[in-house]
Amino acid sequence: MECTFCKIINKELPAEIHYEDDNMIVFEDINPSAPIHLLIVPKKHIVSVNEMEEEDRDIMGEMFFVARKVAEKLGVKRSGYSLAVNVEKGGGQIVFHIHMHFLCNKKD
Numbered sequence: 001m002e003c004t005f006c007k008i009i010n011k012e013l014p015a016e017i018h019y020e021d022d023n024m025i026v027f028e029d030i031n032p033s034a035p036i037h038l039l040i041v042p043k044k045h046i047v048s049v050n051e052m053e054e055e056d057r058d059i060m061g062e063m064f065f066v067a068r069k070v071a072e073k074l075g076v077k078r079s080g081y082s083l084a085v086n087v088e089k090g091g092g093q094i095v096f097h098i099h100m101h102f103l104c105n106k107k108d
């Protein structure tokens with residue numbers, strides 16, 4: 001498996017992990033574009049939003065739920081943050097394992 005995020009999930013590549021459960025992992029973006037830049041990544045290898053199957057519907061909901069948990073943990077829930085999903089090369093996607101960016105400039 002040549003997928004960078006699967007390697008992080010399998011602990012074959014290092015990452016600064018902020019949160020992990022059975023379905024999801026959250027780690028720091030290696031090339032941050034904000035003071036806090038995390039990636040919320042389902043453990044299931046799904047290439048992009050376009051490749052999601054019917055059975056994957058809950059995963060997007062879980063990604064938002066984990067984002068909320070992380071915001072609480074980091075103390076940025078009220079000051080605010082941005083969530084983004086890039087889809088396909090034209091949409092800025094460079095890693096083809098579905099993920100959500102969590103971006104934040106300041107703490108509560």
Ligand code: AMP
Nearest residue numbers: 004015028029030031086092093094095
């Ligand atoms: P996207 O453009 O939505 O595909 O975003 C992929 C993100 O993954 C980029 O912001 C990269 O900086 C980040 N990234 C790539 N490789 C790694 C890695 N090994 N560890 C952490 N973040 C990574």
Ligand code: ZN
Nearest residue numbers: 003006045097
């Ligand atoms: Zn993968």
